[in-house]
Amino acid sequence: MTTITDTDAIAKLEARLVKLEQEYGDRIAELETQLPSHRVTIVCFSGDYDRAMAAFIIATGALAMGYECSMYFTFWGLSVIKNEAQTSGKSLPEKMFTMMLPENMAKLGISKMNFAGVGAKMMRGIMRDKNVATLDELMEVAQEMGVRIISCTMAMDIMGVRDEEMKDGLDFGGVGTFLGDAMDSRVTLFI
Amino acid sequence: MNNAQYEPSEVIDASGLQCPMPLVRASQAARKVDIGAIIQVISTDRGSVPDFQAWVKRDKKVELLSQNEQPGDGGRTVYVHFVKRIA
Incomplete structure (x- = not known):
């Protein structure tokens, strides 16, 4: 040495x-x-009840695990964060979208075996019997825990969805807003 | 709103364009101008406001100088962004 x-x-x-x-x-x-931050970002593209359930279960799970969570609702997914449908002051195609699409999350169908809504009703009943939290409860819990819900402004414009039809406590943004959160996330999902 | 404080070397009119085009047009312009130059982007998409904020947070070539809302034609709101190329 x-x-x-x-x-x-x-x-x-x-x-x-x-x-x-x-x-x-x-x-x-x-x-x-x-x-990246401790964040999970989910694109909620689907307006199906079962897929929305999956998104909110993951979101509330992430929040419970101490992560932040962003959910970006676009296209058919807008039905999940709508409150009530209004048709006044809308163009004909906008009115058609409004009437053909679920008014809010309570009216969502399921992606398989929907049978014109009968299947969705049965699925909700089964989930209630099995003590699964409802979609409404999951969204409420997610919002209590500080989820960031972003509504796609382009999808709203295409389908003629107005701010007054949406639930409270939403952010509005586009692809940059989603990507900003996704690039800062450890988990990103498209549902 | 007073925009006179900035002298843009290019003005991008993205009004009427939907997501992602205001962001795309702005980015293309910001990559073309000289370092230190300012571009002004006019958009009617309100989503462009948080989108531009997220963009400049990620893209080290640009800086957001200001954003403001103004009443536009036909009752539409116009969103004006000033972006500076810094690298």
Whole structure:
């Protein structure tokens, strides 16, 4: 084993150590700014009851696990966050969308075995019997726990969905808003 | 709202365009102008407001100087963004 006795050499090593510490400290700080947050982001594209259930179960689960959660509702998914349908002041195609689509989450059908709504009713009954939280309850819990719900402005414009028809406490945005949250997330899903 | 404080080297009229085009047009313009230059983007999509905020947070080439709302034609609201190319 060698022992360094030369004071010059020791001073040089010390200076080098300080420089390295500085360089690596800066690099780590820079890299840390690129780490994603503890966030889950979900695109809710579907207006099916079962798929909306899946989205809200994941969202409430993520929030319960101490993560933040963003849900981006677009296209048929808008029906999930609608409150009531209004037709006044709308164009004919907008009125058609309003009348053909579920008025709110209580009217959603299921993606398989819907049988014109009978299947959805049965599914809701079975879930109630099995003590599964309802979609309404899950959304309420998610909002209590601070979920960020974003409504797609383009989908609203296409289908003529007005702000007054939507539930309270929503953000409005586009693809950049979704991607901003998705790029900052550890889990991103499209449902 | 006072926009006179910025002198844009390019004005992008994205009014009437839907998501993602206001963002796409702005990004294309911001990549074309010189570093330090300012672009002004006019949009009628209210989603462009949070979209631009999310964009500049991710894209180190640009900075958002200001955003404001103004009444536009036919009762529409117009959203005006000033973006500076910084790298």
